[in-house]
Amino acid sequence: MRLQLSPEDEAFRQEMRTFFTTKVPQATRDAVAARRDVGREQYVETQRILNAAGLAVPHWPVEWGGRDWTPLQRHIWREEMQLACVPEPLAFNTSMIGPVIAAFGDDAQKQRFLPATANLDIWWCQGFSEPDAGSDLASLRTTAVREGDEYVVNGQKTWTTLGQYADWIFCLVRTDPTAEKKQRGISMLVFPMDTPGVTLRPIELIDGGFEVNEVFFEDVRVPAEYLIGEENRGWDYAKFLLGNERAGIARVGATKRLLADAKQLATEVRADGRPLSEDPRMAARIAELENELLALELTALRVVAHSTDGKPHPASSVLKLRGSELQQAATELIVDIAGPLSLASFAGEDSQVPEWARAATPEYLNYRKVTIYGGSNEVQRTIIAGTILGL
């Protein structure tokens, strides 16, 4: 055991920090810091800057832009990016479909998709969930029927994040309705969002924002060459993909930022004639969250330091569970710091209520999602209880 980073890793951290804080446009980082919506253009621009420097897809195979870093270096890369308020490379591209195509796609698919995916020339969205297939994803019903060299897709996906920006969708579809185990009849298809028969309906979320969509398929004809891997093996690829999705899910760096902001804001807000930060209960609450976050960060470090053999450490399942809860706790803290000012939520620019206080409650409400998606926290507990504790 050893506490310090090795000199190489320390230098690596410094290199990341310098890059992120000097090469990504300040306006974009300010938007992330102020927790304003980052537009499509800013995402694309940032990811291209990262990709040009080899920092968009370091976890991919080296021949497709990967860097062969250690798990600890990847961890440092991600945390530094979050601390610097850099919009992260689009997860649908870099953590989800990219690695699947790299692992299971054919050569033509790799050539065609991987460079464009790394560079965000293609914006991907994830078409997994359906109205009746959420936690129970394997019960999905969207069908794809082979006709000659095409699949004909019918059905509906939902919760498709940023589908309105997407060029392509990767979908789980049912290709064998007769399979004995429902997991066995699923395939993964990819196709452009402007294929005839694809329609999108935005879903308004509780904060008034539009980030998810319903996507409907009516006789969508997809060339068979867009099948990823083998027919009826889609569930295996989905499991592989969801395993990658969980990497970085703790979001320690992002929550650290939220807490650092909260501390600063608590010094600016006055309660009973003194800064709110001097209120002992407020200070205790912040200290407790910082300590919880420390425990999470240390667990994340322990997990990455251990997983050099490629196998996930069992404790990695606590990262999503607790990481999502701490993100929510941090947004709740900021609402409470704003206090009565939080009621000016949709005030305009001429408001005397600062922007952060206006944004606080919509963000808090929006963050209720983080314990639901990516495998709900109930699902995470089921995994801990079943897989780890053998219950």
Place this chain on the structure above:
Amino acid sequence: MDFSYDDEQNALRQAVSGLLGRAYDGEKRRAVVAADPGFDEKTWAGLAEMGLLGLPFAEERGGAGAGQVEVAIVAEEIGRVLAPEPYVQAVVLTGGLIDAVATDAQCDELVAGLAEGSLVPAFAHAEPGTRWSTAAAGVRAVEEGGTWRLTGVKEPVPNGARADVLVVSAIDEAAGGATRLFVVRADAEGLTRVGYRTHDGTRAAKVELAGTPAEPLGEGADDRTAAIERAQALARIAYAHESIGAMATALTTTTEYLRTRKQFGVTLNKFQALTFRAADMYVSLELARSTALWASLVAGAGGDVVTAADRARLQTSRAGRHIGKDAIQLHGGIGVTAEYTVGHYTSRLTAIDHVLGDGDWALDRLAATVGDHETVDPLGAPYT
């Protein structure tokens, strides 16, 4: 001691829930809150017709002379359907303050106008630099040549743009920095109001006063913070009931969903991990309900309404957060959409939680007084 509703109170509840149930079933609330003023004028008129807008005020002032329990019943029914009408703000808080402080002549106009539905008042009190205080801070009142003029900014002011009349708190330096109350008319010169929607679908405003003429509320140059404290306490209790109504619906919506939503081939109520969470929500709800009811009775009995209100505030704040969060969580993705109801309940509970002091704020006040009593006796001093 009796915690049960009598026949008249049950009839009142039925009448209110009938009116609001019709006004806000299905998608109607979304349509109403989408347009200014953020509530339905017809429903407001309906509340007036039923005598609900004058409920707590004396009959000779145009009110109904009813008690706190009746006000609580209306507030709970408001919360149950998330009716966006500013009942607690206009009637309990602003109306209560006017009723307590104003001259008879002012009451004849303002309380009577409120009760008959022709005049919606709002209390412009919060300022960007204050935090749930009883005092004003930056808005100043100065008398020149017999006219009082106010200068400064109030924000956020619930329903401040729609209001026909504003009751504004301001510092009077000439009276030693006392916080006084003034009436400002909607058409007063130097008054600028910028209204906006808030996350829970209601409305607030920035109210800018630039030498705006104002009429003192009530007589004399007394500091009004005690009256404000008391009106806020009564409003906290009413809000406690509004949130009880909202929590109750959030819980029944959740249990209904658990009974019908299927995953893994079974309805979700087959998962004890979820039904136990619903059971805990029920526990929170009932404890909060008891405390809120008790606080209403304390107010009616002339007990220490400020402390009782803090206790209700703390309990309903904790319960509201617990139920609001878990109601969404147990629904999964649909819970965070604006197209489904349950998230709106969480949003409204969060708004109520920050209007007049959050749970930690109430806890701080209670913590400062633990040495004052050996035990808390709900039926003894200082509550009865």
